[in-house]
Amino acid sequence: DAMVIQNPRYQVTQFGKPVTLSCSQTLNHNVMYWYQQKSSQAPKLLFHYYDKDFNNEADTPDNFQSRRPNTSFCFLDIRSPGLGDAAMYLCATSSASNEQFFGPGTRLTVL
Amino acid sequence: GEDVEQSLFLSVREGDSSVINCTYTDSSSTYLYWYKQEPGAGLQLLTYIFSNMDMKQDQRLTVLLNKKDKHLSLRIADTQTGDSAIYFCAETGAGNTPLVFGKGTRLSVIA
Numbered sequence: 001d002a003m004v005i006q007n008p009r010y011q012v013t014q015f016g017k018p019v020t021l022s023c024s025q026t027l028n029h030n031v032m033y034w035y036q037q038k039s040s041q042a043p044k045l046l047f048h049y050y051d052k053d054f055n056n057e058a059d060t061p062d063n064f065q066s067r068r069p070n071t072s073f074c075f076l077d078i079r080s081p082g083l084g085d086a087a088m089y090l091c092a093t094s095s096a097s098n099e100q101f102f103g104p105g106t107r108l109t110v111l
Numbered sequence: 112g113e114d115v116e117q118s119l120f121l122s123v124r125e126g127d128s129s130v131i132n133c134t135y136t137d138s139s140s141t142y143l144y145w146y147k148q149e150p151g152a153g154l155q156l157l158t159y160i161f162s163n164m165d166m167k168q169d170q171r172l173t174v175l176l177n178k179k180d181k182h183l184s185l186r187i188a189d190t191q192t193g194d195s196a197i198y199f200c201a202e203t204g205a206g207n208t209p210l211v212f213g214k215g216t217r218l219s220v221i222a
Binding site: 004006033040041042043045048057090092098099100101102103104105107 | 141142144146151152153154155156159199203209210212213214215
């Protein structure tokens with residue numbers, strides 16, 4: 001089935017140790033998004049790619065970076081994770097239809 | 112900026128109907144969505160409605176849109192224990208603009 005895949009589902013890192021979360025999609029959608037969701041809160045958009053065009057939200061910390069090497073893959077890099085970065089990270093994709101499809105998320109723990 | 116508001120909690124008995132309400136502020140909203148999130152999982156798109164529609168029905172789900180009052184509702188008929196989850200209302204404009212989410216309504220179904 002076509003889908004949005006996130007790996008790993010659970011990631012543990014140490015304070016200050018760089019970590020990369022990955023997302024892949026088989027939907028061939030041109031738009032990919034990264035959201036951060038903290039407990040009992042709505043997902044917060046960090047950035048999105050429209051094809052290769054990168055769009056950063058104004059309040060996304062510099063600590064968060066993203067790469068999209070091709071249509072199928074998108075990575076979220078956290079350069080120096082702090083305790084406040086512990087959250088669920090959700091990847092989503094969309095195409096011209098405007099429906100956004102979400103992956104299962106990666107839960108990040110920072111020790 | 113755009114804002115989406117939802118009540119935080121709803122509790123219903125199994126077999127009853129659930130109605131989850133949402134209000135939004137962006138008069139240029141083009142698409143309005145309902146997502147379901149189960150514990151530890153990503154967001155599952157349940158249904159969406161275009162802003163030029165008043166109602167959309169899909170099996171047990173009925174979406175009502177009052178564009179004048181900027182009010183959206185999701186009715187779940189014959190609510191089951193498997194419907195227990197957090198339901199997010201979201202809106203977006205045209206052209207793959209990012210979603211703006213409400214804080215989510217936690218639906219508890221009592222057997």
